[in-house]
Amino acid sequence: MKSTFHYATVTDAINILKQQGFTTDFNLAENHIKCDAAAYSAEEFEILDVYRYEGNSDPADEATVYAIVSTEGVKGILVTGYGDNSDSISAQLLAKLHY
Template identity: 40%
Template sequence: MKNYDSLVDALSDLKTRGFESDFAIETTCIYCGGLDLRLRPEEFMVEEVYRFEDDSTPDDSSILYAISSSAGVRGTLVDSYGAYSESLSFEMAQKLKMPTIRA
């Protein structure tokens, strides 16, 4: 795992490493609008996770996931945590729960 100075740096590097699609969290899956593709928890793998914290505004913290799928699609998912974190199904929460690298 790498250490990044910012979320922008991490996203840029991951794109150069083939994580080109952009995912969004839905309650029971992740969604790639560019491909109109929904992946359930059993259809994707979290390869890397990075956490970014803003010392001046703790609510502006985010988590970056590098995702690969059984269909061969690779991309990134950015989510906030804390007060703005999304409501997830149990399966999605378990899939996205793993140790994070603090950047």
């Protein structure tokens, strides 16, 4: 998949996606994606858009912004970093995120 950069910054991407109805804040857990009390497996969501940002000089500045929707129709944003953040994530979830 070729990366496309539609927005200058992670903040720009998040703000525009929120205006488009992606209002839920999703977070990663060991083997699922969470929002509030709900938890979703890899099969229970679809990635609609991906924006990847690479830091010019600091790998800690690297992030990926996902516009995702659950099978229940909950639209939201998932922001992931690189390195240490991915160590505890299941292989199945990583495969889904890195389609």
